[in-house]
Amino acid sequence: MKAIAIVAACLAFCAPAAACGPQALGTARTLAIGPTAPLGLKSYPRTLALDDKELVLTFDDGPLPATTARILDALKAECVQATFFLIGRNAQANAALVRRAAKEGHTLGHHTFSHPAVTLRGWTTDKAEADIVHGMEADDTAAYGAWTGAPRTPFFRFPGFADTPRLNAALAAQGVTVFGADVWASDWEDMSADAQRALLLARIEKARKGVVLMHDTRAQTADMLPALLRDLKARGYRIVHVAPGAAPAPLAQASAGWRSETEAILARPHPR
Numbered sequence: 001m002k003a004i005a006i007v008a009a010c011l012a013f014c015a016p017a018a019a020c021g022p023q024a025l026g027t028a029r030t031l032a033i034g035p036t037a038p039l040g041l042k043s044y045p046r047t048l049a050l051d052d053k054e055l056v057l058t059f060d061d062g063p064l065p066a067t068t069a070r071i072l073d074a075l076k077a078e079c080v081q082a083t084f085f086l087i088g089r090n091a092q093a094n095a096a097l098v099r100r101a102a103k104e105g106h107t108l109g110h111h112t113f114s115h116p117a118v119t120l121r122g123w124t125t126d127k128a129e130a131d132i133v134h135g136m137e138a139d140d141t142a143a144y145g146a147w148t149g150a151p152r153t154p155f156f157r158f159p160g161f162a163d164t165p166r167l168n169a170a171l172a173a174q175g176v177t178v179f180g181a182d183v184w185a186s187d188w189e190d191m192s193a194d195a196q197r198a199l200l201l202a203r204i205e206k207a208r209k210g211v212v213l214m215h216d217t218r219a220q221t222a223d224m225l226p227a228l229l230r231d232l233k234a235r236g237y238r239i240v241h242v243a244p245g246a247a248p249a250p251l252a253q254a255s256a257g258w259r260s261e262t263e264a265i266l267a268r269p270h271p272r
């Protein structure tokens, strides 16, 4: 009887996992993150302490119908959980996609409501703070049907990585962790899917680990993601899923000679 009960339970709950065999890339582990100092070597002299060949996959600016569904399909096919830093107005307009991402186990972080072209540095602190909170409210309302006054997932990424000391302090006071990135796809620049895949893979191979930034709003990224995930599997990379937790995340400090790349990128046509 016990065996029958286990089989019955498995039929009810094990089907998704059973579909993810050893051939899938999969999610190797979940890292619960409580309030932590701003992280990501592109902007800050510290990042998550990951093991060699561990990657955190993140996608900014969505959701958009034309591309986000394809990104979710690719992640689902490889049983991988990622983090989406949502633009509030896109979440509001495409709530079904937000709910799908939540249902499929992805982490839903925040990326302002309106993602101003001037970045938040172009606004007063009050106006910027209001847009950050408005975005969190729109994202959580789309995902969970309600806004409780505090974000369900207190993770935030600045548009264009353009933070300010006052905004960082305000977010820290609310227990919100600011995510930069360690590796970026530069998918704000137009290129073919093959070129995008080769560029990002080369950057990952150089860094060997870290928080990877892509955009789920970019067709070239949606086009190349299935093959990239197969590349990562073939080369022995493991995916770490970040999720809200209680304790600060373990951090690794930048090596000597570290420099932020944020100012240089902001001086050019900047990340969306």
Ligand SMILES: [Zn+2]
Pocket (backbone or CB within 6 Å): 060, 061, 111, 115, 158, 159, 160, 271, 272
């Ligand atoms: Zn963005």
